[in-house]
Amino acid sequence: MNFNTIRVILQRELRSLFLSPIAYMLAFFYLLITGFTFMISVQALNESPRDFTVMEIFFQNFFIWIAQLFIMPVLTMRSFSEEYRLGTFEGLMTAPVRDWEVVLAKYLAVLAFYVALWAPTVLYQFIFQIVAVTPTPLSNGPVWCNYAMVLMMGMLYAALGLMISSLTHNQIVAVLVSLVSTCMVFFLGLLNFFFNPPGAIRDVLSYISVFEHMEQFGQGIVNTRALVFYASASFMLLLVTQKIIESKRWRA
Amino acid sequence: MSDKQPSRIIIGSSVVLTVIFSAILLVFVNYLSWRHYKTFDLTENKMFTLSDKTVNLLKGLDHPVKLYFFFNPEHGLYSWVDKLLRQYREKGGDKIEFEVVDPQRDLVRAQELAKRYRFTGEDNMVIVESGERHKFIEAQSMAEMDMSGMMTGQPARIKAFRGEEKITSALLEVVEGESRKVYFTLGHGEGDITSQDPKSGYFEAAEKLKRINISPMTLNLVQKPEIPADAAALVIAGPLSPFQPDEIKVIEDYLKNRKGKLFIALHPGAKSALDDLLAQYGIRADDTMALGAVNLLGVTKLLGSVPAGMLGKHPITDPILGQSLVFTNARSLTVLPPAEGQKGRPVELAKGIEAFWGETAYDKDNMEFTEGKDLQGPLTLAVAVDTGTVGDGNVELGGTRIVVSGSATMFANAPMMQYPMSPDFFMNSVSWILRNEKQLGIEPKVPKQYSLGLSPSQFWMLGGVICLLLPASILLGGVAVWLKRRG
Numbered sequence: 001m002n003f004n005t006i007r008v009i010l011q012r013e014l015r016s017l018f019l020s021p022i023a024y025m026l027a028f029f030y031l032l033i034t035g036f037t038f039m040i041s042v043q044a045l046n047e048s049p050r051d052f053t054v055m056e057i058f059f060q061n062f063f064i065w066i067a068q069l070f071i072m073p074v075l076t077m078r079s080f081s082e083e084y085r086l087g088t089f090e091g092l093m094t095a096p097v098r099d100w101e102v103v104l105a106k107y108l109a110v111l112a113f114y115v116a117l118w119a120p121t122v123l124y125q126f127i128f129q130i131v132a133v134t135p136t137p138l139s140n141g142p143v144w145c146n147y148a149m150v151l152m153m154g155m156l157y158a159a160l161g162l163m164i165s166s167l168t169h170n171q172i173v174a175v176l177v178s179l180v181s182t183c184m185v186f187f188l189g190l191l192n193f194f195f196n197p198p199g200a201i202r203d204v205l206s207y208i209s210v211f212e213h214m215e216q217f218g219q220g221i222v223n224t225r226a227l228v229f230y231a232s233a234s235f236m237l238l239l240v241t242q243k244i245i246e247s248k249r250w251r252a
Numbered sequence: 253m254s255d256k257q258p259s260r261i262i263i264g265s266s267v268v269l270t271v272i273f274s275a276i277l278l279v280f281v282n283y284l285s286w287r288h289y290k291t292f293d294l295t296e297n298k299m300f301t302l303s304d305k306t307v308n309l310l311k312g313l314d315h316p317v318k319l320y321f322f323f324n325p326e327h328g329l330y331s332w333v334d335k336l337l338r339q340y341r342e343k344g345g346d347k348i349e350f351e352v353v354d355p356q357r358d359l360v361r362a363q364e365l366a367k368r369y370r371f372t373g374e375d376n377m378v379i380v381e382s383g384e385r386h387k388f389i390e391a392q393s394m395a396e397m398d399m400s401g402m403m404t405g406q407p408a409r410i411k412a413f414r415g416e417e418k419i420t421s422a423l424l425e426v427v428e429g430e431s432r433k434v435y436f437t438l439g440h441g442e443g444d445i446t447s448q449d450p451k452s453g454y455f456e457a458a459e460k461l462k463r464i465n466i467s468p469m470t471l472n473l474v475q476k477p478e479i480p481a482d483a484a485a486l487v488i489a490g491p492l493s494p495f496q497p498d499e500i501k502v503i504e505d506y507l508k509n510r511k512g513k514l515f516i517a518l519h520p521g522a523k524s525a526l527d528d529l530l531a532q533y534g535i536r537a538d539d540t541m542a543l544g545a546v547n548l549l550g551v552t553k554l555l556g557s558v559p560a561g562m563l564g565k566h567p568i569t570d571p572i573l574g575q576s577l578v579f580t581n582a583r584s585l586t587v588l589p590p591a592e593g594q595k596g597r598p599v600e601l602a603k604g605i606e607a608f609w610g611e612t613a614y615d616k617d618n619m620e621f622t623e624g625k626d627l628q629g630p631l632t633l634a635v636a637v638d639t640g641t642v643g644d645g646n647v648e649l650g651g652t653r654i655v656v657s658g659s660a661t662m663f664a665n666a667p668m669m670q671y672p673m674s675p676d677f678f679m680n681s682v683s684w685i686l687r688n689e690k691q692l693g694i695e696p697k698v699p700k701q702y703s704l705g706l707s708p709s710q711f712w713m714l715g716g717v718i719c720l721l722l723p724a725s726i727l728l729g730g731v732a733v734w735l736k737r738r739g
Contacts, residue, residue, distance in 0.1 A: 019737060023732025028723045035719040039711075042704065046711065049703035051409070120722055127722075131714045141294030143581035196357050206284055218336075220295035236274045243270040247263045 005097050013109030017075075023113065026074065030067065030117050037061045038124050055125060059146040059218050067152055069186055071208045075113055077171045079106045084169040093249050100242045103136075107162055107238060114154045118147070142220035149217040153210065153229035157182050159234030159237035166244045187209050212233025263525060275647055290340060296700070302339050303694050306420045309427075317423060317694040318349040320365065320379035324356055327376045328408065329391055329415075336415045350670055354625060380422040387422040387465045393571075394418050396696070412696035420694060425465050432484035434461060435471035440524070441492030443517075443664060446468060450666035454489055457663045460675050461682060467710050473499040479506045485513035485685050490660025494525035509640075513653045513685035517660035520583035520614060533637045534588045534598045534658050540610030542582040542631050542658065543619060554619060556581050558604040560633050567679045568655070569601050577634075577673045578604055582659035584610040584631035596639035596651060598601065602677075603630040633658040634677075636684070653685040 017023055032141060041057035044050065050057065056066070083089040125143075161178040168174050189209020193204055206212055213226040271278050293301040302310075319335050334352075341348045355362040355373055366373030375390035398409040425431075436445050438452065445468050446454030458468035471479070471486070477498045479486065486506065495503070504514040508530075518524065520541040530537060540697050544555040558579045562569040579602070587598045610627030611619050621628075640651020661667065681736060706714070 020734055021730055021734050024726060024733070028727045028730070030717065031723040031726055035293055038718055039715045041710065042706070042714065045702060046704045049701045051699040053702050054704070062645055115589075123722075128714060131710065131717055140396050141296060145294055152603075164582050171460060193408075196354070199351075203286075209283070215331075219300065220293065221291060221335075222292040222294060224291070225289045227283050227288075229282055232278055232281045235277045237489060239274050240267075240271055243267045247267050250263050 001050075002098075002101065006108075007099050009092075009097065009105035010109055010112075011228060013079075014112060016071075016078075017109060017113050018116075024099060026071070027117055030071065031120055033063060033067050034121050037063050038121070042128070053143075054128070055143045055146070056125075056218065058121075059143075059149075059214075065186075065214060068150070068157070069182050070179065071114070071117065072110075072154065072157035072161045073175045075110050076158060076165050076178060077175040078165070079110065079162050080166040081168055081171045081174045087170070092142070093179045099245045099249065100238075103166075103238055103242045107158060110158045110162065111154060114158065115151070118150055141216060143216040144206040145220050145222055148222070149214055149226075151224065152213075156185070156237075158228050159241070160185070163237045163241040163244070165247060166241045166248075176212055260523040261424045281458075288573050289342070291339075292336040297698075298695050299699070300335055300339065302343060303420075304415060305694060306340075306416060307343050309420060309423060310340060310348070313344060313427065315382050315427065316347050316349060317427065318351065318379075319419075320351050320353060320381070322353045322362070322379060323376045323391070325354060327391060328397075329376075329395055329410070329413075330672050332410070332413055333378060333391075333394065333415055336419065337391060340419065365717060368589065369461070369463075378422075380419065380426050382423075382426040385426040386429060387426050388463050389415075389418045389422050409701075410699055412698050413697045417694040417696065422465075426695050431462075431465045431467045433467045433469050433482050434487055434682065434686075435469045435480065435483050435489070436487045436489055438472045439474050440495060441490070441522075444488035445661060447643070448665060451661065451664050453665045454663065456665045456675070457489075458670070459677055460679055464679060464683060465485070466682065466686070473502055477502045479503070479510075479512070483512075485515065485682065487664065487682075488514065488516040488517045488524075488526070488653055490522070491524040491526070492522045499639075500525060500529060504532075507533075507652050507654070511652050514654050515657075515681055515685060517657040517663060518583055519660050520581060530654075530656065531588060532594075533596075533639070533652070534590065534594055534656055535635050535637065536586045536588055536608055537656070537658070538583050538584045538627060540585055540612055540627055540631075541614035542579065542604055542633065543611045543614070544605075544608040545589045545620065552620075555608075558582055558608045558631070558633065560602040560604045562602055563600050564597055566601060566636060568677070568684045571680060572673055572676050575676075576674045577677055578661050578665055578671045579604065579610045579657075579659040579664075580669065581661040582631075582633055582657075584627055585633065585635050585656060587632065587635060587656050592626055596637050597688075598637040600632045600633045601634040601636055601655075602632075604633050606630045631658075636681070637655050653680040653687075655685055657681075 037245045038054070038058050040061065041054050042234045044057055045052075045054055052060070054161060082091070083092065158180050161174075165171075166179070185208075189205055189211045191197070192205050192209065197205065207225060208229060209213075213223070213229075216223055217226070283631060291300075309392065319337055321333065323333060337350060341350045353361050353365060354414070355376075362373050365379070369379060369388070371388070378389045380387050380389065394415040395413045396411040398411040405437075411704045423590050436442065436458075438444075443452055443457070444453035445458035448455050455608055461468050464471060466484070468487075471483075473479075474496065474705075479502055483506075486503065486637045495633075503512075503514075503526075507514060516526070516530075519536050521539070527537060536689050541556070544557045546553050546555060560577045562573050562575060562577060582604075584604075587600060590597065604630045608629045608631060609621045610631050611621075613619060613622075617652050634651070634655070634657045636655045640653075653707045657663075662671070663678050668678070
């Protein structure tokens with residue numbers, strides 16, 4: 001493995017992500033959504049005592065998770081599609097780099113941006129402490145579980161978006177197909193609520209149910225099942241992406 | 253990189269093969285992860301962690317246990333019980349089977365279970381089953397609720413969740429404990445546990461006992477004047493004719509020397525010849541019939557079903573306090589003044605409403621309340637005594653326990669179905685004489701409550717920083733980057 005190659009491509013990707021005005025617009029709107037959601041949570045707890053802390057109520061809000069569905073398709077749509085369209089892909093492919101180094105670097109770049117989007121929310125409780133003078137009641141376990149969930153969902157959605165982006169030259173197609181796919185992954189697990197499938201199907205749906213994972217992690221329970229699911233599914237999607245890139249290279 | 257260009261077919265099949273291969277791998281890895289998994293509870297007070305007692309019990313299971321999660325998803329305890337049962341399954345491995353039944357949506361399955369285990373199919377509960385034995389744990393017994401917020405429109409809050417204690421003790425009972433035998437006496441016109449007769453049969457009562465893992469048996473003391481060694485308790489369900497001296501001696505001996513447990517229900521007017529026996533424990537069954545009168549259009553109608561209020565501070569009545577219990581065709585009871593050497597004081601469990609009196613001339617026509625002759629209401633209708641009780645309620649183990657009910661008809665099939673409190677009272681009474689509550693010492697889970705006390709100005713300041721300042725600074729950063737790149 002050549003870390004140096006990955007680092008170089010990663011830097012190139014990060015520069016194009018962090019220096020684009022669209023990225024800042026995205027971050028602006030994202031912070032607006034999370035900020036308002038946080039204030040709604042503060043309001044809720046300020047009105048009446050509850051069994052949850054502010055951050056726990058924050059993560060229970062559906063807005064947060066809907067925003068999650070949209071962000072990754074937008075972040076990943078450019079990854080390959082743009083390079084195909086601009087013709088820079090050939091340049092990259094003729095450079096002495098391996099396919100999976102490209103895939104991994106692009107994946108990490110998207111994830112890094114995603115983490116950067118979420119990073120300010122970590123500050124919320126500290127801002128709260130300073131502005132409100134009174135300390136917020138904290139419950140660190142469940143809060144870090146929620147962040148772990150955010151990261152795992154990001155890993156899966158990013159891998160999915162990346163794969164779809166590697167299939168098309170058209171960014172619009174990429175973003176739409178990604179969005180539909182992430183929504184499908186998300187809502188598949190909800191089928192258990194709407195229908196009443198027999199035992200085995202119920203088990204499978206509940207195993208892959210993002211919604212159930214959110215609920216469980218949100219309460220402060222880490223389940224190895226979910227960890228394995230997100231890690232293995234992301235890995236598989238990246239593997240397929242690498243294969244697609246490889247075939248593009250041959251066809252080129 | 254390859255020198256030769258592979259053909260399109262090879263490229264295509266290579267991609268397809270990779271997809272297939274990795275999909276198989278994905279399924280395999282995830283199947284393993286589904287089979288072998290672990291959860292870690294990161295909550296502060298370990299809300300979702302089973303106690304060591306439960307874990308050890310689950311690890312030592314020899315026989316499979318099935319847990320039915322028979323709950324409406326809208327029930328306030330649903331997610332608590334769901335999480336709890338999942339932990340049992342996680343820790344119990346292959347030995348624990350788990351079935352979720354939503355009574356509203358799995359109608360067929362719900363009815364099937366309702367039929368098999370004989371319940372209405374409307375209650376929310378967990379059924380613990382192992383082999384032939386099963387036990388029900390009803391939703392309301394699993395948590396202490398705080399209703400104080402209901403007045404101001406807030407939902408009831410869980411004060412303490414006792415699910416683990418209840419389920420583990422049920423598990424212990426179905427796995428280890430032979431179901432305990434309760435003997436119903438025969439031969440004096442008592443309620444028959446096999447009879448479906450609505451007014452005198454005790455079939456329903458017996459079924460209710462099976463629900464709490466008790467085996468109802470019959471006992472004929474005339475044939476063999478002996479109370480079996482495996483008797484956990486004796487039930488005398490409304491005798492109509494007197495017990496023979498030999499029988500009484502056996503029962504007396506059982507109560508006194510074997511610290512026996514007795515549930516006795518009485519009919520008005522019936523001579524059971526057990527009066528002396530009851531008197532030894534400070535209870536007298538009055539020779540009365542509890543009656544009330546209503547005047548309808550000038551015609552006086554007598555009522556024989558007495559609505560009674562539960563008296564508190566007793567394990568039998570505490571769970572059903574505030575509910576009304578109906579004593580049908582009852583006689584009143586009197587607690588006698590303490591006698592020398594008597595251990596344990598009888599405790600009154602239920603009193604009829606005031607308008608009902610104890611008619612002494614119940615075999616005559618023209619019954620009405622006669623001052624001086626009849627007993628004035630409110631009448632005492634059920635009494636419990638525990639000779640192990642010491643003064644202020646500190647319980648000394650191993651006492652004789654007796655519950656006397658002034659009505660035997662109220663536990664017959666029809667009233668048991670008609671009045672919801674009849675079965676509750678009956679089961680609570682039998683549980684109490686058997687000391688059915690296993691003391692496991694599993695602590696209930698108490699949810700922590702949080703609150704904030706922000707003033708409006710603090711709130712708006714916080715909102716300003718988080719919703720305006722933070723996003724705006726990002727936007728400014730973006731503009732700065734853009735300007736720099738242009739410039």
